[in-house]
Amino acid sequence: MTTPDAHPLDDLIQALRRLPGVGVKSAQRMAFHLLQRDREGAATLARALDTAVQSVQHCTQCHTFTVGRLCAICQDEGRDAARLCVVETPADLAAMERTGAYQGRYYVLMGRLSPLDGVGPRDIGLGDLLARASQGVVQEVILATSFTAEGEATAHAISEALKSRGVHVTRLARGVPIGSELEYVDLGTIAHALSDRR
Amino acid sequence: MTTPDAHPLDDLIQALRRLPGVGVKSAQRMAFHLLQRDREGAATLARALDTAVQSVQHCTQCHTFTVGRLCAICQDEGRDAARLCVVETPADLAAMERTGAYQGRYYVLMGRLSPLDGVGPRDIGLGDLLARASQGVVQEVILATSFTAEGEATAHAISEALKSRGVHVTRLARGVPIGSELEYVDLGTIAHALSDRR
Numbered sequence: 001m002t003t004p005d006a007h008p009l010d011d012l013i014q015a016l017r018r019l020p021g022v023g024v025k026s027a028q029r030m031a032f033h034l035l036q037r038d039r040e041g042a043a044t045l046a047r048a049l050d051t052a053v054q055s056v057q058h059c060t061q062c063h064t065f066t067v068g069r070l071c072a073i074c075q076d077e078g079r080d081a082a083r084l085c086v087v088e089t090p091a092d093l094a095a096m097e098r099t100g101a102y103q104g105r106y107y108v109l110m111g112r113l114s115p116l117d118g119v120g121p122r123d124i125g126l127g128d129l130l131a132r133a134s135q136g137v138v139q140e141v142i143l144a145t146s147f148t149a150e151g152e153a154t155a156h157a158i159s160e161a162l163k164s165r166g167v168h169v170t171r172l173a174r175g176v177p178i179g180s181e182l183e184y185v186d187l188g189t190i191a192h193a194l195s196d197r198r
Numbered sequence: 199m200t201t202p203d204a205h206p207l208d209d210l211i212q213a214l215r216r217l218p219g220v221g222v223k224s225a226q227r228m229a230f231h232l233l234q235r236d237r238e239g240a241a242t243l244a245r246a247l248d249t250a251v252q253s254v255q256h257c258t259q260c261h262t263f264t265v266g267r268l269c270a271i272c273q274d275e276g277r278d279a280a281r282l283c284v285v286e287t288p289a290d291l292a293a294m295e296r297t298g299a300y301q302g303r304y305y306v307l308m309g310r311l312s313p314l315d316g317v318g319p320r321d322i323g324l325g326d327l328l329a330r331a332s333q334g335v336v337q338e339v340i341l342a343t344s345f346t347a348e349g350e351a352t353a354h355a356i357s358e359a360l361k362s363r364g365v366h367v368t369r370l371a372r373g374v375p376i377g378s379e380l381e382y383v384d385l386g387t388i389a390h391a392l393s394d395r396r
């Protein structure tokens with residue numbers, strides 16, 4: 001895209017390609033757009049990236065993204081500690097919250113089991129989850145992983161491990177369309193699947 | 199995607215949405231990917247954006263992106279100053295260069311006429327182009343704008359303005375598939391269209 005003396009532009013294109021789903025043509029278009037029409041947007045994005053990298057960490061209790069040691073939900077003593085909902089990502093947690101149908105607590109796997117991608121039990125924090133669910137406070141673990149092959153396999157693995165420790169485990173009802181990612185499902189369906197959990 | 203206390207993550211998602219073609223779901227996925235799996239990539243992108251915003255400017259002669267006052271092509275006295283090729287973007291210039299079939303100079307519009315988007319003659323630097331082409335050095339202006347409706351309209355407007363000033367104008371031959379963007383065309387087709395220019 002650039003003349004030989006314009007290395008900063010090539011560097012920007014290469015850096016943009018590290019974003020998921022962005023190939024070389026998309027990266028060129030993004031770089032062109034930012035430099036030609038939205039330099040303020042480029043500066044804003046640079047600042048947002050720096051700030052997020054420096055300040056966003058994992059909640060020590062539920063593992064979701066947060067800026068402090070504990071996220072707002074884990075700090076909220078009004079939430080029902082007897083119920084623990086297991087989701088894959090912070091986006092899934094947000095979708096669950098938007099239903100307004102759940103007052104319990106969360107555990108965010110930050111992924112799902114995917115042997116082909118090298119994502120194993122340790123990567124989703126399975127040990128921490130089992131420890132937390134086995135301490136006697138949690139009465140029910142609600143598995144709200146995606147209804148995809150990997151999400152189902154993850155739910156199955158967690159379910160087996162928890163049941164062997166005598167923990168009561170439920171799964172969102174199959175009202176959630178098979179093959180879909182939770183964050184894309186309409187709120188009414190999620191709410192219904194929650195009340196129908198088995 | 200975030201709990202209420204995690205503003206830096208929301209800021210990052212909003213900033214990512216300023217990239218062309220990135221909606222809220224894509225931005226969430228990008229933010230999750232960067233923070234969960236590639237924080238080094240996020241820091242690299244932040245630096246690349248800052249550096250590009252600070253150092254990349256327009257060549258004073260051809261208007262392409264460059265880090266100095268003049269780009270490498272405009273500085274190269276071995277290039278044929280009698281021929282001036284008009285392209286829409288730096289990516290189109292790079293595609294033309296990769297054919298190896300052109301030894302003249304360039305003028306980069308940094309866009310194309312698009313009345314619906316508010317892009318007029320001034321935005322593509324038409325005045326500068328007419329001045330440069332009318333000084334007596336340029337013998338031929340080769341229009342290499344895209345073969346889309348807007349690219350054709352842009353070529354037509356430039357052609358009319360140049361012809362009224364007595365400048366010889368040619369257009370890349372129609373070997374370039376209709377409806378396509380120049381930067382996506384294979385190099386052989388571009389080279390052929392260049393030799394067949396009319």
Ligand SMILES: [Zn+2]
Pocket residue numbers: 059060061062063064070071072073074075
């Ligand atoms: Zn938490």
Ligand SMILES: [Zn+2]
Pocket residue numbers: 257258259260261262268269270271272273
């Ligand atoms: Zn130049």
